[in-house]
Amino acid sequence: xxWESGRKSSNIEDRRGSRMPGGFKGGGIAILLLALxxxxxxxxxxxxxxxxxxxxxxxxxxxxxxxPTEEEKQLADFVAVVLADTEETWHQQFQQLGGxxxxxxxxxFSAAVQSACGFAQAATGPFYCPADQKVYIDLSFYQxxxxxxxxxxxxxxxxxxAHEIGHHVQNLLGxxxxxxxxxxxxxxxxxxxxxxxxxxxxxxxxxVWANHADRARQVVEPGDIDEALNAASQIGDDRLQQQxxxxxxxxxxxxxxxxxxxxxxxxGYVRGDFNSCDxxxxxxx
Numbered sequence: 001x002x003w004e005s006g007r008k009s010s011n012i013e014d015r016r017g018s019r020m021p022g023g024f025k026g027g028g029i030a031i032l033l034l035a036l037x038x039x040x041x042x043x044x045x046x047x048x049x050x051x052x053x054x055x056x057x058x059x060x061x062x063x064x065x066x067x068p069t070e071e072e073k074q075l076a077d078f079v080a081v082v083l084a085d086t087e088e089t090w091h092q093q094f095q096q097l098g099g100x101x102x103x104x105x106x107x108x109f110s111a112a113v114q115s116a117c118g119f120a121q122a123a124t125g126p127f128y129c130p131a132d133q134k135v136y137i138d139l140s141f142y143q144x145x146x147x148x149x150x151x152x153x154x155x156x157x158x159x160x161x162a163h164e165i166g167h168h169v170q171n172l173l174g175x176x177x178x179x180x181x182x183x184x185x186x187x188x189x190x191x192x193x194x195x196x197x198x199x200x201x202x203x204x205x206x207x208v209w210a211n212h213a214d215r216a217r218q219v220v221e222p223g224d225i226d227e228a229l230n231a232a233s234q235i236g237d238d239r240l241q242q243q244x245x246x247x248x249x250x251x252x253x254x255x256x257x258x259x260x261x262x263x264x265x266x267x268g269y270v271r272g273d274f275n276s277c278d279x280x281x282x283x284x285x
Contacts, residue, residue, distance in 0.1 A: 017066025153227035166202030204277035207268025
């Protein structure tokens with residue numbers, strides 16, 4: 001991916017070095033939300049739920065001096081460039097929709113972080129919190145993406161960010177809120193189907209970003225799209241469940257199969273248009 005000459009976003013909040021923020025905002029609901037986020041990357045939700053039980057209550061936040069390595073500096077620069085690219089993409093797309101795009105903040109953290117959605121540790125993986133309109137990522141996740149999820153490459157890393165920004169787009173458009181409002185009003189299996197459509201749309205929106213970034217700055221190099229498609233494939237519900245359980249239960253899917261995730265990302269990339277990503281109107285996912 002050709003990214004070194006790109007503009008860096010100023011919407012970066014660096015909390016690396018912070019440790020053990022205070023109690024959970026939102027209590028048990030926030031902990032459950034983050035447990036679901038962790039499941040996105042195949043993390044055992046009990047890890048997060050157990051952590052929540054240990055950390056409930058008020059604890060003062062502490063900070064320690066943090067000196068990033070050269071590799072971490074480069075990764076942070078990379079993230080800032082990708083975020084800037086998403087800003088340009090969605091400013092343009094929202095203008096075409098007759099609206100304006102409110103840029104989110106991306107928070108870099110190490111080990112653990114307090115968000116408006118609750119407390120999270122690195123094992124949660126990257127996540128978007130609609131309550132504060134921020135994306136959170138511990139850069140060590142990228143090593144996990146390469147080593148444990150078999151999804152190496154800088155374009156795979158960029159896809160992860162673009163997917164989370166896709167959730168921000170959904171939040172701004174009211175899509176995320178409508179899906180969240182349906183929770184508790186539908187049987188679990190039906191609500192899970194809505195979540196699948198939500199996540200596949202975010203994959204498609206990541207593809208829209210890739211299309212725009214390539215047209216604007218020719219960032220895509222040979223093999224880059226394959227990296228993104230591979231990353232999408234590696235975190236399909238069917239693949240993750242097979243790896244963690246040894247069997248698959250489709251009614252519990254919340255993000256879509258490997259085939260669905262790669263297909264919707266590719267659709268967004270090929271068409272480059274938000275309107276091509278209406279997974280909620282699609283008869284077949």
